[in-house]
Amino acid sequence: MKELELLSPAKDLQTAIAAIDHGADAIYIGAPVFSARASAGVSIEDIRKVCEYAHLFKAKVFVALNTILYESELKEVEQIITKLDKAGIDALIIQDKAITELDIPNIPLHASTQCDNRTISQIKQLKEEGFERVVVARELNIEEIQEIAKEGMEIEAFVHGALCVSISGLCYVSQYLTRRSANRGTCAQICRLPFDLTDADGNIIVKDRHLLSLKDMNRSEYLPEMAKAGVTSFKIEGRLKSIPYVKNVTATYSINLNNFIELNPNQYKRASVGEIEYSFSPDLTKSFNRGYTSYLLKDRTEDPIASPETPKSKGREVGHVSHIDIAKRTVRIDQIHNLNAGDGLLIIHKDGTIDGTQVNTISSPYSIEPDKIDIFRNGDQIYCNRDRIFEMTLEGKQTAIRKIPIKIKLALDENGFALTLTGPNGYDEAKTIIECMHEKAKKPQGERIKKELEKLGQTPLSSKETDISEVEEYFIPASLISEARRKASEMFCQKAIQNYKPKRIAREKRASQKLNSGIELTYQANIANPLAEKHYKQLGYTIAQKAYELTPQRHAALMTCRHCIKRELGYCTREKKTPMPYKEPLLLHHANGTLRLKFDCKNCQMIVMEGE
Structure with a gap:
């Protein structure tokens, strides 16, 4: 049976707990430094607390350490990863391959979407390099995801949230115009600014419009198709988003995922444990959104992706x-x-x-x-x-309560009465003894004992079955039942946390030099340190250029986009629409600088270039 995972973002400890409470099977959170959202770093101690809370429900904690790294930072990264291992995290989300060459614990590695995971060849190499999971590019459609899933890696795919107009990892506009690098976690969000669009002769085509800004992704209707294509982790974007946003979006997708699983109970199940009661009605239209798009899962005429207003x-x-x-x-x-x-x-x-x-x-x-x-x-x-x-x-206020379903049994014991709590598969039972004489009661005690045992209150436990068949005729003081219930509940939760063992795997690099011999890597490989360079050379590559942040290239492609302004204007050559009456190249103008547009119609891509 395949496990399906809802993966929610968290900017801090409180948001992480809210995400788990509202239905996340896993959360991803920023490392103290070196995550692709530099302002969303979280302390090691808070990450440890997140792990304890998540692991109680068999939910996982992934840490994003997914910027490119400079040589001077590698030692610190090594130390941080060692601390994260001790904190109990389940996986690292990384971009820089130098991390695979460091002396680090065997934490599972997930290839960040910043690695530009779009092709079969890229996925094959990641698999051979020891990565356990790949976060596929947002731009892939169902058929493309299905092909990648055949390689046997875990597939994580975005289903909701903000969209980068550029393919992730291949955006250098912020670095070019502001010296703030998207690959270093400090994107200036140039794509959200208003631009004037002119042709080569200076004619103004569009004035003061957000021509590179996209709507937000909403694939809530496509979970069945994505699951059948091989996606096992459904990712919500938003490590800078508020707690209300994370609660609402997580709850919506958790309910949708449960509805799909209920229709396919023999094929799928949730990756974590817990039954949730909500005190509100989730509604995606009531959380931050720039208008919604399935993002290339439908025809763009029916489902536009741009938000120029x-x-x-x-x-x-x-x-x-x-x-x-x-x-x-x-x-x-x-x-x-x-x-x-x-x-x-x-x-x-x-x-x-x-x-x-x-x-x-x-x-x-x-x-x-x-x-x-x-x-x-x-x-x-x-x-x-x-x-x-x-x-x-x-x-x-609290808007969701998540409970682990348990069975309670109170039975006779030679020293009094034995109280046993039994959880779902994977949980150890908790047992405590009520030292009390076997004194027959004058009237039936069943309802009173059952009611007292099921007072689980603020604990994360909920009784689904309470067996008191052996003890109904005995008198047991309520105070003793209450104390035993409290001890057993605490023991059950402590065992669940203490006995949870994060997966650790030995990684073997098996990538063949022959496969990559003669292939030159440009600045788009984002190689920013000698260890990453060594890594790629061992795989047979030739390093032609280092990262754009280190050695800016003239006439570089600053963005590679599936969004196309020519198409938005109604002049798509692939769709045989009206020929464009404007002389190319088209130019985007803003106070920060000018950008030139190049149209790769064969591959249905728009390339944003330096303006000169």
């Missing part, structure tokens, strides 16, 4: 403005709005420009009194990008 959150669509009453300061919407006072609004005007305000008062099911009235025009699209009540619900 704004890189800000759109949220859920409310409707269109049908009437404005300036005197009463009210806006009427063409459908029931379901808004509340304090909700945030995004307004998209007919010309594509945007404004924002919030709701002050609800006038009717169709009308609102906004904070700003003069920004509205008839026909404007209105979105709710901040649901105040929903966010307050998720931020302010």
